[in-house]
Amino acid sequence: MKKTRVKLIVKEFYKQMNPDMWDGSGERPDSFDTHAWEYPLTDAVHLELAFGYDESDGGWKYFCDLVYSSDNSSFDMTSGHEINSPQNMINSVMQLCREYE
Incomplete structure (x- = not known):
């Protein structure tokens, strides 16, 4: 995936989720x-972004997940x-989505 596209996706995520x-x-x-927060990469695959608290780590993290659109499985x-x-x-996201355009 091109960096310009990833920047737009992440910018929109932050605008909505951590302004x-x-x-x-x-x-x-x-x-x-x-x-x-989901963004469609293809008809079959979505990128899911979220913030969450990691109890084991004792801090907030961001999570980037590739999921199948058909059954929402990661x-x-x-x-x-x-x-x-x-x-x-x-x-x-660049590393995770290197195969998708």
């Missing part, structure tokens, strides 16, 4: 959304810290 660029410390703002995923860093998520 205040909260970094995970202090009180969580009302604008921070942890629902799964077949590849990655995650990372720094939930206020679109660049980190861009790098993760």
